[in-house]
Amino acid sequence: MQLAVWTYEGPPHIGAMRVATAMLGLHYVLHAPQGDTYADLLFTMIERRGDRPPVTYTTFQARDLGGDTAELFKTAAREAFERFQPQAMIVGASCTAELIQDDPGGLARALGLPIPVVALELPSYQKKENWGAAETFYRLVRGLCAPPAPRAEGRTPSCNILGPTALGFRHRDDLREITDLLTRMGVAINVTAPLGATPADLARLGEADFNIVLYPEIAGPAAAWLTRAHAQPATKTIPIGLGATREFIAEVAGLAGLDAAPILAAETARSAWYSRSVDSNYLTGKRVFVFGDATHALAAARMATEELGFTLVGLGSYAREQARELRDAAKAHGIEATISDDYLAVEAAIQAAQPELILGTQMERHTAKRLGIPCAVISAPVHVQDYPARYSPQMGFEGANVLFDTWVHPLMMGLEEHLLGMFREDFEFHGEAAPSHLGAAAATATAAPTPPATLTWAAEAERELGKIPFFVRGKARRNTERYATEHGIGTITIEALYDAKAHFSR
């Protein structure tokens, strides 16, 4: 057993949901107890989707465990097919259903549905979310991809873009950025998957010349299979950061038989000039701690050192699958990699490294807040604010611009904070001046304003006021005093407090 409060990754069936929700015309029938539908709100709330995820849960309860859970599964699968009319279906079990050992694959086959049904085996007690997404995508590609078609000579080189899913960190905008880049290079996009693809699209994967792997955690196994079965090579470079984007362009040009020189000469990111401008001098040698999924952590470490001039004092990931790569990268900077899914171990590593900037997940954002260290988010898991309305890719040229701004911003705020501290007694920078987002140092409560001379607060009412959340307490105090003044009340009692609340409630 592992004692956990925070988990960096969900169980593997969440990964399968991310693939199913990314696609169109695919439905997932998940054998799961009542309550597992909580996962829907990750998609509807955090990613703010306007559709329900295409998932039907069998919702078994204790009274069903006598033996008809298999029948429950068949009914759910049949009804889901009739209602949603998908082109293909995936079926599988969540952690509890794994224990009761119904066989979703076999049960679904027995229904004889007129569409492809892909059975998933997701070992919930060994594996996690990213593995579940990768396995699901691999099974779908294997199950649905048609035999390779002969490719016509002399036609435009084409590729598939593999990896973006629902609930992926900036997948939506990365995809747009890379699609635009490939189009400018003269490479045709055959299929993008899973995001936006249908099962019919997966059948056409073999028609492309090569594959772009945007997120190896998700698309790695599927791309490796396509290399074996369809002789499609796949890209290795992740285009996060300006240098990596340039290497990516060269790699794609090589696979497509194109000349990379024109586009490399024509395009760059503004971040390169910003980083050279004298204003950025103070960034030199800033101590940075990097943690996240392996892909984003490795890319961030490279950009931080090569393109912003930071010093890497910590590098790590919660993904044990890519531990070796991370260890090698850390060693190149003379440090030890932190490979752990225990946030307390990560926090300890951060404290030991004493960074001036943390690049991490939302967990590190909160650790940073507690330690009073500037921080920017570079990797999932992330909360709702990191599915922004604005265009904000991490990849490609615009991605490099976004990263420059995102990482430097908290440091500028840190500098502001420092100035406020230095000039605390200065008339412009006094202690009550604009609290910064870092909070830790500026958390001094605003002193209660003195009530008008004719008014007094009964001790009991004052205590009651204290129960009101701090962010509306001031308003409640002012309203109550205004009410008391208008109604000629001298001593504010609890009754008066609530009379005022009723008076102003709106």
Next chain:
Amino acid sequence: MRERGQREVFCGLTGIIWLHRKIQDAFFLVVGSRTCAHLMQSAAGVMIFAEPRFATAIMEERDLAGMTDANEELDRVVAQLLARRPDIRLLFLVGSCPSEVIKLDLSRAAQRLNATHAPGVRVLNYSGSGIETTFTQGEDACLAALVPEMRADPAPGLLVVGALAEVVEDQMRRLFAALGIGPVAFLPPRRAADLPGVGPGTRFLLAQPFLAETARLLEDRGARRLAAPFPLGAEGTTAWLRAAAEAWGIPAARFREVTTAGEQRARTAIARHRPLLAGRRITFFPDSQLEIPLARFLSRELDMQPVEIGTPYLHRQHLAEELALLAADAMLSEGGDVDRQLDRCRAARPDIVVCGLGLANPLEAEGFTTKWSIELVFTPIQGYDQAGDLAALFARPLDRRTRLMV
């Protein structure tokens, strides 16, 4: 109408999110899978970062291999936890679907751990699994685990059952004191050591509609339930207080003297929202068992029209007073099949839909106005001085819809 099929509801584990705020020296250790931990994290939102007093012992492959191993592992995890949190006095081992299915005996584990960690820490267990409990039923299961721990006390007294926000609890205390009803105790208490007594003299008021098992166990110990509607809105709060006043033989005049000001205040606050809400048609998807009392409040005090009132579970006896106040033609559905209920909702086109967060945005995208239901469990809504806030929760989404020009 009773229905079953796919249900879009939380499991009882989510009760921990508010229960741990209430019992300040208790810790809730879920024995479950990564899914359970992920659920707690998703449900708790940013609360997860505030050193909360709950955690999950995530079962791994090797725990499933043999039972003895799992028990030893649990003992190790509990020792590790208590060493890190010496302030904990009450530890709940909370069962989940996986632990129930593999029949990990948490009551035996609790007994064993009690022997190890007594007298500093008391260890209890209950199940919050999805296969047995729906959302707020987790609180019922938790409080039911506390009932056998209550000392025997034959003296007369009033017990208010169900976790209420502290501000609401204090208001209720003042009202009962003014009425001359007492002694008054609350279950759950704010600290484990303050667990009230129970016995044949105990009269209890349910503050929440989802406490079937807790009520049954209290009755087994001789306590008697005072039948009443739930304290939502001016009318509900008055009726709820009156049930206690009658049991204590408080004269009607005295009762009116104490309650009139609060009731009037509540009516004033509610009236502000009537223009926006009166005549509006409302549908409830099943979630917390609060749906029927809420529909009663909204229909009687704000003139709204319930279209369909879904509830995960309907306790006819505890809700008898509520059902008597609902219009006879109100459509009640118990249990639920989410796809069929969505079909009915689309056909009926209510003005506002009360539903969980998994359905809210998709329904908004279809053009419905929604009120997400979980807020009704986390926000103080009971009693006179919250009645206006309660009405506002339903008015706000409608107000917003009229404001937005995009």
